[in-house]
Amino acid sequence: MLFSFPFVALALYTNRVGFLSDSHALVLAKALLAADRGRLEVIGFVYPPLPFLLATVWPSAWTVSLLSGITAGATAWLLWYDLRRTELPLVVQTLLLASVVLVPNVLFLATQSLPEMLALHLVLVAWHYFLNFVRLGHTWSGFTAGLVLGLAFFASFYAIVFALAFAVSSPIYSHLRADGEDRSPQADVARMMVIVFPALWSLASWSYLNWVFTGDPLRFLTDPVTPVLIPAAGTGSVVGAVVWSARQTLRELLLQPLFFAVAGLNVQRRRRLIIAFVSMPLILVTIRAAGFAYGELLALGTYSLVALAGIPRRVSRLGSIVLVVVALLQVVTSSTLTTRHPWLADWRNAVTLGQITVEARSERALAARLAQAPPHSILADDRVAYRVIARAGTARPFLLPTDAAFTSALDRPREQVAYLLVASRAVHPADEVSRRFAERPPDGFLLDGALAGYALFRRVDAPALLGQP
Amino acid sequence: MIGCTAQPLASGAAPAADRCPVAFWRRRPLTRVADGRQRLMTNLAKTSSAAVSPRQASETRARLGEALVQRGLLHPDELERALELQRRTGDRLGRILIALGLVRRWQLYQVLAELWGYPFVDLLHQPVDKRLARRFDPELLVAERFVPVRWEDGDVLVATSEPPSPALAEYIRGVLGPVEIKPAVTTDWDIDYAIRQSFREALLDRATMGLYYRNPSESARTVFTRWQLGALVTLGLGIAAGLYLATTATLIALVALVNVGFLANVLFRFVVSMAGAQFEHVQAISGEEVAALRDDELPTYTILVPVYREANVIGDLIENLRRLDYPSSKLEILLLLEEDDEETAAAARAARPPETVTFVTVPNGEPKTKPKACNVGLFFAKGEYLTIYDAEDRPEPDQLKKAVIAFRKGPPELVCVQAALNYYNATENVLTRMFTLEYSYWFDYILPGLDHLRLPIPLGGTSNHFRTELLRQLGGWDPFNVTEDADLGLRAAAEGYKVGVINSTTYEEANSRYGNWIRQRSRWIKGYMQTFLVHTRNPVKLVRSSGWRNLFGFVMLVGGTPLTFLCVPILWALYVAWLLARSSIGQALFPPAVLYISLFNLLIGNGLMIYLSMLAVFKRRLYSLIPFALLHPLYWMLHSIAAYRALWQLLTRPFYWEKTLHGLSRYATSTTHPGQPGEPAA
Structure with a gap:
């Protein structure tokens, strides 16, 4: 010890x-x-x-x-x-x-x-x-x-x-x-x-x-x-x-x-x-x-x-x-x-200055907002979004590849989820959510906000998490 | 008719002329002995120890030795050799001469009869009056080496292989009333023979029912008690009802229960093995301790060798026992022959064993089991310690000495020490390899682990060494239990005795044929089932006497083993079905928690068990066996076949002893020295 x-x-x-x-x-x-x-x-x-x-x-x-x-x-x-x-x-x-x-x-x-x-x-x-x-x-x-x-x-x-x-x-x-x-x-x-x-x-x-x-x-x-x-x-x-x-x-x-x-x-x-x-x-x-x-x-x-x-x-x-x-x-x-x-x-x-980078602070802020979302309402791929999930302190709001509904949500996001979290900078080839929607959100979704290298799309009827409703 | 206060030959003392008046017995007051046996023992002990002086002992030795030389039965050089050995071992001269094969037993006793001044009587040709003999306690007759032969004109002829004493006369009169006693001398073999003849039924009853009479709840004679049967029926009905009313939930519960049981068993065995393996380089008894042991410190050791239809291995048995490093005069080897097994008896006679080997005929009767034979052997055993070897066993030469040291170092309640068992024909075929892997793991890791963790030890079939008196107090073996050894170890633990292990190995013959293996294993598993049922008859008492920790160990080892093997095929079948069909039914039976435990058992559990057995043979330096550890899952399937056979037999033939055939191995001749696995004999 x-x-x-x-x-x-x-x-x-x-x-x-x-x-x-x-x-x-x-x-x-x-x-x-x-x-x-x-x-x-x-x-x-x-x-x-x-x-x-x-x-x-x-x-x-x-x-x-x-x-x-x-x-x-x-x-x-x-x-x-x-x-x-x-x-x-x-x-x-x-x-x-x-x-x-x-x-x-x-x-x-x-x-x-x-x-x-x-x-x-x-x-x-x-x-x-x-x-x-x-x-x-x-x-x-x-x-x-x-x-x-x-x-x-x-x-x-x-x-x-x-x-x-x-x-x-x-x-x-x-x-x-x-x-x-x-x-x-x-x-x-x-x-x-x-x-x-x-x-x-x-x-x-x-x-x-x-x-x-x-x-x-x-x-x-x-x-x-x-x-x-x-x-x-x-x-x-x-x-x-x-x-x-x-x-x-x-x-x-x-x-x-x-x-x-x-x-x-x-x-x-x-x-x-x-x-x-x-x-x-x-x-x-x-x-x-x-x-x-x-x-x-x-x-x-x-x-x-x-x-x-x-x-x-x-x-x-x-x-x-x-x-x-x-x-x-x-x-x-x-x-x-x-x-x-x-x-x-x-x-x-x-360690020495007690400071973290701006990006890390943004990431923390993003995670804090996403943590407020209803269960399984954010379609994301944890192969990219793992940092946000970790910062959020809960995986409950996210619908991830391990979930049975993930594939159908990819095809019909509007019926399954309220939000889409995509990487806004480099898109990882394995990140199916970003690959499909980073360039253009699916019908019925609009950009809610972008923070720490991520873009959050929300369904038009869903409350805003990052921006103003 | 004469009598004298001669000292027992055991002490080597001679009757001095002034202490041996003619018709001494006649002059003794004819008082009745209240507690005959106890008083007799005490008196004999007093007369033995109090009146013997070195000078007297020397005189007797000289007289007996000289008498034998004078009659041309012994060469002076041989006498010198025997006397030298006596100085080293402190044993009786007569026993030494017999053990060395220098004098035949009957010749020796004839000379003793002359020296003591009594006639010699041959009980083989002069049968004893059974009605007369049965008025005495047979245990006492065995212990004090006498037997009343017959009435002779109102007097009673008493044959003894010890010098007659007043205490003995007093005891006899205590039983028969005021009679004159005519002493006669006979051999100790004749005494035992006469007792076996006279008390055949009593012996049979005692060997068979002794434990049951002592405490019926300790005997497997009753397979299921009422409440056990009731509980089993209730459980069966409960499962059936559950399957009918809530099939999936019931199946999930069953699968979960089995998997949790497996998990607990795997973890338990791992912990025990770790405990056993950790002390592998700590020798419980060192070579130096063995070397420091003086022969005169060694007690008489009884070796029981139960044989049945094993005529082919008798020759080897004699040779194997000859290799033991123990003064032969202090060895009492009882070859336990079944009454109806003439073939083995003939082979034993033909092998011309040394005079230290005594043939003991076990009365015929059901159940015909090894423990029953051992109980007969225990009845006649005179050694301070006692062990059992199978006919084909090859114990390491210093095993008896190590056991003696272990008992002396151990606490008084140490009733038994178990030596490791291993196989000399390990490399004969795949089955013997697997068997050796299993035995190495069991005896080198599990049993030492149980010992270190102070958990109850189910004894192995042979090479368990006992304090004879404590073994008698325990009631001997249960002849209705087909793994009487395991039962005895657990009974000992339940009664507060200790069982330990010693770092010595006995090499046996591994079963090299599948049918034979299945038969043997089914007996073992049936025995574990019997043992589990016996010891759980009174659960509250069991917890109180053993404690929760011991209870857990007992349940894991004795209950868990058969249950595991019974469940293995079901789980494998479920697994294979799932692999092939990937159906949702299989998934439904394995909700997350059950699935993880199941996967742990499948992957980590199997891996650990395989690795542990690898390690065990590595420790034994049986390197070529290591890859065979990977075949364990297949080997366990064989266990499962045996387990189902065992279950069937438990219900249909609970006391049936599946005989294991020995002497089938091509390594079976005793040319291989212990310590090394055998090579095929030339």
Whole structure:
């Protein structure tokens, strides 16, 4: 709880200021929808489901912030646990932890990205058990690592990747053991199965659910809002994709001097652990080249966690000094990120100045007005309008693709709904409502008002929500 | 006719000349014994412990040993070896000589008869007067190793395998009145044989009805009590009425109930498995503890081996028991042979087992079940501890020692410790692989988990080790229950006793044939049904004695198992029908909450169960079995077939014991050492 406190406090503060990240908005909108409709099938349209399910317990922006902060605190505690096992001075341990968890990119993840924070936390937990499994041969540890990775799949698709990576590396670790561990190929395959089975089972289960509820088992991979698979930017060939991914990964690594420093210490002290340091960037290059979206902040968070969790127990005095220096350097490099991403800058302003953007204020105002509408009276597509739904704090006024009447409302809006909410700027190809009506409202509807990138059409006989009646 | 105050051979003491006056018995006052058995026991204990000095013990050893050597029955080197063993084990010289096979039992007792100064009597050829014998309590005859043989001119000839004592004479007179007693010596086998002959009906009645007489509500002899039958009928009528009046709502309620039950079962098993798996690297009893155990600290251990139509495995049985790391002189192996099973008896005789193996004929009668045979065995058991092995069992050699340590470390109310069971023919075929997956999960995760969570443990069929006296207090096994082991574990828990587990394994033969497997499994499931019915006869009492937590564990394990297997085909049928037709009827039966639970059971529940069994065989390093865990849903269908058969039998033949055939495996010869799954014999 102590470790969670700063994160929870920051998350709640930014929430109070009015900042709402895209990630939390999406989770919250779906949670509100499930709570209002009383059916969880809407999870068929959202991935990952675990944060969403957690938020469904009490769907509000506060809940998501709280969960995110608690998860971040638990992760920090795990890292602190690892640091305390080293023989580094307490000051150095504290400094190292602070240099990793109290930098903008990690704080953003910690307070504004529950799915990714959850995924990082679970993978870190799995990593600890995995090490016990391969070092000591405890079946229970392998079992727990596998289960946690299986659970992590419901927080991030990349749990599969980590599960595969752990599984593939388990024979290497086992072969490095000095005791009489069975090193037969059969034993290696068995170890791999123990690690990877739950994650693969989770993948199969989720695909099955997608198939049952959407007809497409792999829909979650290409979901319009949170796609797992995206075409790698600027590539036309496999080689091009690899080059692009490698460049992206290298850029991120340059922001992580601590990762290199700890890898260097491991070369000296614990060579077996160097596998993790070498394989991590390679894994990221591979999955990105394959078209999977692995966000920059998640990547940086992953490197930081691996670095802190991988510090050898014994570090020389010189090594300690080097670690402190690179930790400070990492703080500096991390701070440059806020200038690179506008949304990160918005968050920084919210944290430091207590201000949110004009657009965010408009969005809040729009949501407040829409929340007053009668139930299921606003035809909208939550693949675009999720931020408004989240801001509104209720999904009740909206008629959404998950509702049975959605299709007929698209065809005969005048008979089914009183309002149409469309994106007034860029129209997302998957947003059927905007695609049909953004240019011209259906007969019997007129523009009620435009706010925060949305246009609201109202039926001529319906009361105005944004403008004057 | 003479008598003397000779000390029991158990203590190794000899009758000193000055304490063994001629016709001592005659001079004793002929007072009636008020509480014969108790006083006799007490007196014997006093005479045993008070009057034995090391010098006397040494004299007896010397006399017996020398006498055997003098008669050419024993070589001096063999005597030295036996004496050396006696110094190590503290056991009787006679028992050691018999256990080592150096002297035949009857030869030994003939020499003892000479040393004690009494005639030897062969009870096989001189049958006892049954009417006379039946005037005594058979339990006491067994415990004190004597039997009245016949009247001889107003005197009574009493055969004993222990040195006669005044207390014994006093007791006999207490029963028969003022009579002269003519002692004679016979072997302990003859005593048991004579008791079996004389008390055949009583034994049969005690083995069959003992528990029922003790407390009818603890016995499965009554399948359904009135209220249970009434409740079942009411429930059936209620469902029928519901289906008639509100079909959909009733079906939804039923589907919901079943799914919630499944969910609870899955979560319960997961929690228990986690608890069991968490302590996998904590050895309950370490190798060091076993090594530190001295032979002279070890008590006599009784091993019951019930066999029926298993002539083909008798040879292996002898070999497997020979591997036990326990002083053979302190082992009492009772081979429980059914009266009508001549074939197995002949095979047992032909196998020429060591003299530590005693054949006990179980009187023929219904029900013909293993627990009935075990009750007969329990009656004759003299060990401080007792265990059961099946004929084909291959226990790890140190199992008995581990059990002894567990009992000594455990609380006084620890009545039983269960060793793990696994299979030596795991890789024989798909069925044996699946069976091994299941057993590994059950014995390596579930039972240790129940132990750690202090939940009642349904015992496994064999390798359960008991404190003999506590087992007797519990009433032994229920011969009407076809999973008497599970019932006993739960009865023990209900009566405040503890059941634990030990980290030792007995390797058995997994069923390798489907028909045989179904028969065996249907018996197990029927037994679980019986056990559930027995223990829920008085729900209020059950809650009071066990508590809610234990009750929940009991319901999940014993009630949930058969119910789950009965419901599985229905749910699968609903699921397949929905997959094929995607009809709205299927959807109507699964409102949101039910649907989510159902999906959880289907996806997460199945996945967890598969993964847990994978882990269990991984722990056992049976790597090649891991992929077979994926076949579990098919394996569970087999369980369902067995469950329906079990239900049918519960209604039509509740006490029928579906015999499992053993010795079918091609791995069955005992060339494989415990600890490793077998390879086909050459």
